Structures are given as C-alpha cells and as structure tokens.
Amino acid sequence: MEWGTLVATLGGGLIAIGGTVLADRLRTRQEHRRGLQERRRDVYTEFIAAAGAAHTELRRLAQDGAGETDLEQASRAALADARIYEVRERLFIDASARIAGPGQTMFEHLRTLRKAVAAGAGTSSPAFHEIYHPYLDAVWAYRAAVREELEGQALTPTDFGWSAWDGRERCPICGRREADTASTQR
16 A cells, blocks of 8 residues: 555545534534524513513503502512513523613613502603603613614614604603693793
C-alpha cells in the first residue's frame, strides 16, 4: 500500500467526520433557537392573556364594586386567579431583555390599577381613568415590542387610526371630561 493513498483516505475520512459533526452542531443550534422562539412566543402570549383576564376582573369589580364586601381581597384575587404572578416569572426566565422591560412596566401599571380598584375607584371616576389609560399605553407598548421581536414589524397607533396607545381619544368618559373642562375655561 502506498502512503499517499493511505493519507488521502484518512484525510478524506477526517473531513467527512468533521463535516458531519459540524452539520450536527449547526442543526442542534438551530433546533435550540427554534425551541427558544417557540417558548418565547408561548410565554409572551400567556402573559398578555393573564394580564387581560386580570384586567377584565378588575373592570368588573370597578363597575360592581359596591356589591363586593372586600375590594382589597377581591382585587388581589383577580391577579392571583389570572396567574399573572406565575406567568410573569416564566416571562423573566424566557423573555429577551427588550420584552421583559415592557412586560414589567405593564405589570406595574396593572398592580396600580388593582390598588385603585381596591380603594373603590369606579370605572367612571377620574381616579380610575388616571390609572387606566397609562395601563392601556403599557399594554400596547408590550404588544408592539413583542411583535417587533417576533415578526420584525412594529405596530403603531396609526395602524389602527389612533393618535396614541392610551385610548383617551376613544374614551367617552375622558372625552366628556375634556369637553366639560374646555367649556368651563371659556
């Protein structure tokens, strides 16, 4: 046997093995990225859904608050029953930093809304709306950040024909209050 043939055969075998190992590493890395993106999408959606469930219950309490004997307990239960605390922890584990920040901001505004409802703020009260509209702004900022990360396409209020995310321009209570303020200033 010639040495050249043996070296060429061994060299070819090493190249083939190296190529197989490299391809396997690339495939594993791609599967890991795909799995992470799937987990992120799931937790991002679960977080906004949990916040939505808590928000719905808080609005119900704010509308029917007089019927509740303990608004503090009921408003705390609204967040706990929606599993927002649990999902928030999962968000902090799987989310990118650019989503975790808006998620935490949204969560803090939701807790502020909970405190207002616990204090007896009704849905038509100025105290409720002073907190409610910043919460809506934070919800939309979170949604826009998630969409930007997952789809690469940002959402803006103008996509919906709005001038801002906070919803004040579409709010019948805030619109009426602004009209009353304007008429008293004349």
